[in-house]
Amino acid sequence: MAIDRVKAYGVELPQRLAYNLAVASYRKLRAIVVEVGTDDGHVGIGQATITAPAYSPYGETLEGAVHAVNEVLAPELLGLDPFAVELAHIRMHRAMHGNPTAKTAVDIALHDAMGLSLGVPVYSLLGGPICTELPLLASIGLFPTDELVELAVEAVGQGYKALKIRVGKDLVDDVANLEALRKRLGEDLPISVDFNQAMSELHRRPDKAISYIRRLEAFGLDSIEQPVAGEDFETMAHITAAVDTPIVGDESIWTLQDARRAIAMRACDIVKIKIVKSCGLLFARKMAVLCEAAGVPVVVGHGIAGSVQNAAEAHLAASLPTWKPPGEMNGFLKLAHDIAPQLSFADGSIFLDGVPGLGVRHDSDELEQMAIA
Numbered sequence: 001m002a003i004d005r006v007k008a009y010g011v012e013l014p015q016r017l018a019y020n021l022a023v024a025s026y027r028k029l030r031a032i033v034v035e036v037g038t039d040d041g042h043v044g045i046g047q048a049t050i051t052a053p054a055y056s057p058y059g060e061t062l063e064g065a066v067h068a069v070n071e072v073l074a075p076e077l078l079g080l081d082p083f084a085v086e087l088a089h090i091r092m093h094r095a096m097h098g099n100p101t102a103k104t105a106v107d108i109a110l111h112d113a114m115g116l117s118l119g120v121p122v123y124s125l126l127g128g129p130i131c132t133e134l135p136l137l138a139s140i141g142l143f144p145t146d147e148l149v150e151l152a153v154e155a156v157g158q159g160y161k162a163l164k165i166r167v168g169k170d171l172v173d174d175v176a177n178l179e180a181l182r183k184r185l186g187e188d189l190p191i192s193v194d195f196n197q198a199m200s201e202l203h204r205r206p207d208k209a210i211s212y213i214r215r216l217e218a219f220g221l222d223s224i225e226q227p228v229a230g231e232d233f234e235t236m237a238h239i240t241a242a243v244d245t246p247i248v249g250d251e252s253i254w255t256l257q258d259a260r261r262a263i264a265m266r267a268c269d270i271v272k273i274k275i276v277k278s279c280g281l282l283f284a285r286k287m288a289v290l291c292e293a294a295g296v297p298v299v300v301g302h303g304i305a306g307s308v309q310n311a312a313e314a315h316l317a318a319s320l321p322t323w324k325p326p327g328e329m330n331g332f333l334k335l336a337h338d339i340a341p342q343l344s345f346a347d348g349s350i351f352l353d354g355v356p357g358l359g360v361r362h363d364s365d366e367l368e369q370m371a372i373a
Contacts, residue, residue: 001117003080005037008069008105010062010373013306014336020142022168022198024052026304029331032065032101033308033339033367036109038082044113045362046105047308047339048276049331054201055251057230060101066373068102077106082113085282100254100279107280108312108358115357122312122358126285126319132352134314136345137162137192137326139303142169149180159348162190162222162326164303168198171212178219190222197251200229209235210242217245223270223299226250236267248272248299259287263294270324274302275313284316292322301328307340311358314343314350339367 012028019026034046050062076091088110092103115122123129138155140148140163152163163181167174174193181191193216199209206228213224223246228235230251240247249268253259254277262268271291278284291298300317302309310329317323329350332342340362344351353359 001081002039003036003077003082004039005035006069006074006077006106007035008066008102009033009367009371010066011339011367011370012372013338015334016336017334018141019304019334021166021196022142023054023196023201026052029304029306029335030062031306031309032062032069032105034069034105034109035364036077036082036106036113038113038117040117042113042116043364044082044109044111044116044357045308045340045360046107046109046112046312047306048101048104048108049302049305049309050101051276055196057254058098058100060099063373065099065102065105068096068099069106072096073102073106082110082117085110089279089282101276103279104276107282108275108308111281111312112357119356121352121354121356122281122315123318123352126281126316129318129352130321131318132354134317134329134350134352135161135326136301136330136348136350137164137328139164139328139330140166142166145173145176145180148177149184152181152185156185156189159346161348162192164192164194164328166196167193167216168195168202168227171215174216178216182219187220191219192223192225193221194225195227197226197229199227200232206232206235209239213239213243213245217243221245223248225272226252233261233265233267236262237265240266240268246270250274254278256283256287256290259290263291263296269296271296271298273298273300273316275316276302276305276309281312281316288316288320288322297322297324299324299328301330303328303331303334305329305331306335306338307332307343307360308358308362311343311360314352315358318352339370
């Protein structure tokens, strides 16, 4: 069996609601979609979100990622056995450094093709499932307090048992939001917060992060994500040592080397794995093993993603002994339209049903019609 076709498309998918963060806003999701075909008739599908400029050190664009796959990476992959994923990554890296979004979409499509060929779910390629029912958290963007509370109440009514809200734009608003959430939903519901680097990128005051966080800790938080710039490992380590709530490293950790540095410096208590940062499932799994060896738990998921990308993350999480639920593989639920049907979701959880590959199928003709790049 050999790869006989690699084709990338760029799509723009509307959100149900604008997803506002401290330093960016997603009104539409821009994603690269890759099909990998094999000479025995299987077609694997991959999808990866283009990260907002404020969050990515690589500066990828939708048009650039599509060009990277079609013109640079595809020629390196044609004729390869789709099971030779390590070799595929070696060839992609030699042809083009960086470009994790483009490589992620290819990697996911390769894993989907492998699962389809063997007739097994992708999680079987990653070590087998530890669980197939994966609880999700409800991740909510920046909204006025009343609207935020109503969205949170709606999420709890849908079966979510944990929330994550965005903070870091204004301390007074953040305190008001958390006070209102606790008053309405009680003290026991796990609530996490995500700064999205705001203390550095918005306020330019990473030195104020600890005092800001301590004010929020009064509300009994489950975790606090990326308060300062991704590259500022020293300040992340200082914060992690100073506060009681576990600190999650997200934008700090793109590569295996980043994860090793974060662990060595104790720059976070928990490592967040988004496969769009790690170039796909192959290196995400390696990162998880590195964390396992260091005794560091991982969280998984991208709240700004489509069904195919979130499915790949769900299969990954299902196979990891150090995965700390709930997951954030919930981006597909925020979309008004996607390239494929939604994942099986009920009562706040994703259900993986053992279907071969990712378990998410698409219409190639419709995808081609949707493409804008």
